[in-house]
Amino acid sequence: MQTQNRLDSPRWELATAIVIAIVSLTTALAVWWTSTIASRAADYSRQGLIDAIKVQAGANEDWRKAYEEAASAARFSTYAAEAEALVASADPAAQARGENIRTYLLPNLQLPAAPLATDPVYALPNGAYDIARRIEDLQAGSDLAALDPEASFTRGDRMASQQRWLVIGSVLLAISLFWLAVAQVSHARRRALTFLVGLAFFGAGVSWLLIVGAVYALFGGGAL
């Protein structure tokens, strides 16, 4: 009878209210934390997409430039072959035409084909041009090469995974809050039981949040 009176005392009600306030505050913090993680995950995804657009735009431009040079280089190369054939002929007029093509036409054709048609590193043994290497060099020389959308996506995925696990902690806290509220309106032994259940859920929720936070802070998510 004495225990029952103690459980129904205003002091006990005040204690329950204080615990409810603490759990409410913890829940709010957990939701804020989860929301921050979700926001960062979205930011990383957004950044990854922006980087992907930049990288793709840069790659498109590199391809365009390389094939513009390649078309000019092909024109230069075929005219050079024609000039060689003319110069090698027995006809003096053709020889003169070949020389003039070499002297006046080829340098002008070579200009838009540079550096693909001028730099020996792009010359292949069979007389063709190494367009793939030219593209690699263009991409390596671009500032956009430093951008890594996949890395942003990986970080975003890790944040989203953490968000998923944190939500479970918030769920435990919400359940705890409910049981504590029941304890506040209950009486006697029922009050004690529901209070303990609420505290157990609170402990489990806080532990869960701390474990998830530690696992992601120390191991970057690890097996989670």
Added chain:
Amino acid sequence: MSDPVSTPTPRNPERWKTAALMLTIATTVFASILAALQTDADIRSSTANRDSQYLAIAGSGELQRAGLVGNYEFALLGDLFKDMQVGTVYELTALEQQSRGEDRLAEGTLVLAAAATARAERGRVLSILYSDPRYAPAEADSFPDAQAYLDDLSAPAKDLVSRQNAAADLYQRWSVKSDAYVTVLTVLAVAFFLFGLAQTVQALQLQRFFVLSGLVILIGMLIWTAAILVS
């Protein structure tokens, strides 16, 4: 003096309130789990949406690349065919000139034929359709396998587009699930409301009505959630 008329007292007058309380607890737990499921579905749909957009960007870039490469190779092939035909025409012309006894003119025409042939030969070196064994003609006078080249050229873009479609479908599926969970959560609010009413009204019949109505809604939402989970 007769006894006052007494109304029969129910065995447990608090039972519907207790039922409402227990159902509220169950609904709270269910709503919490549902919120977690909704978050998970939302994350999955966002990730699939992002992947879909990323693959669309990559696919459009690949299409542009394939267009540039294809234009270059087929322009080269066109020039090559033209030079081959010009060389042949000059050779035929030289033969006609020789048959007419115009040997000096024929010599000049043969030089032009040699120049055109030299251009064509250089074109063969530059063209992947003649230099790559996968597409190069098996016989000297046959054509390269342009269809095989086009198939290989468009394969990466087709692969990216099919992956993009798969990601878009996945996004759609998770998005529908996420929306359905939100709807279930919204309807659950009605169940909460009914259980709350059951706690506050005094009439037993009304308590029973509200508890049973909320229970019907709760069971309906459980079935709907199960259907969403397995869909």
